[in-house]
Amino acid sequence: MITTQQLDLIKEAVTRLKEDNPKPLSAVCLGYPDAAYDEDREVVFKFLKKNFNEVTVLDVYQHRGFEHVVDLNEWVPDIAPADFLLDSGTLEHCFNIGRAFRSAAELVAVGGYLSLTGPLVMQNHGYWSYNPVAIIDGLEQNGFEVLTIRAVPFKRVFQLKLNDRRDFYPMQEYFQTSLAKKIEDVPWQWPIQQKYKDTTK
Helix, strand or coil: EEEEHHHHHHHHHHHHHHHHHHCCEEEEEECCCEECCCCCCCCHHHHHHHHEEEECCCCEECCCCCCCECCCCCEEEEECCCEEEEECCCCCCCCCCCHHHHHHHHEEEEEEEEEEEEEEEEECCCCCCCCHHHHHHHHHHEEEEEEEEEEEEEEEECCCCCCCCCCCCCCCEEEEEEEEECCCCCCCCCCCCCCHHHHHH
């Protein structure tokens, strides 16, 4: 779901794109971009439709009837790269998150922007919580410049429930939201964590 922090980054990307590109703009969303912070859950989608000439939503089901149905666990992109790709919390629900992450990166055109929101520390929200280093190494080793990553506390703390396998220990949850720009189109390489990169030569 979209948060106010990610909406700020979406607006930043739109401003940058309009400064750099007089041409019609396109966007791709991984999952429908629900707004978590507003009674009007459609507010972010409306913003995208207002600022992009074409908005494509990818999902595993047609929840609203217009989604392009794909399984990101295996899907190799067969649509044109977009000026902006928005993931408001889909990657962590893909068991094959590496393939899905790669598809997200490959769906961004050179000069375009990628905004990801996902769990930094969240129990059983999806299959995965992932570290900022995954974003940094995964993108910067594949032609992107990461502009910002923000960690945001989720407004709940899990309490221990011994009879509920979904709650293992009390913890404060955090998600992260990021913005990156694609600088060059390079052949995809699976990232090597930067601190080990020099030892692999």
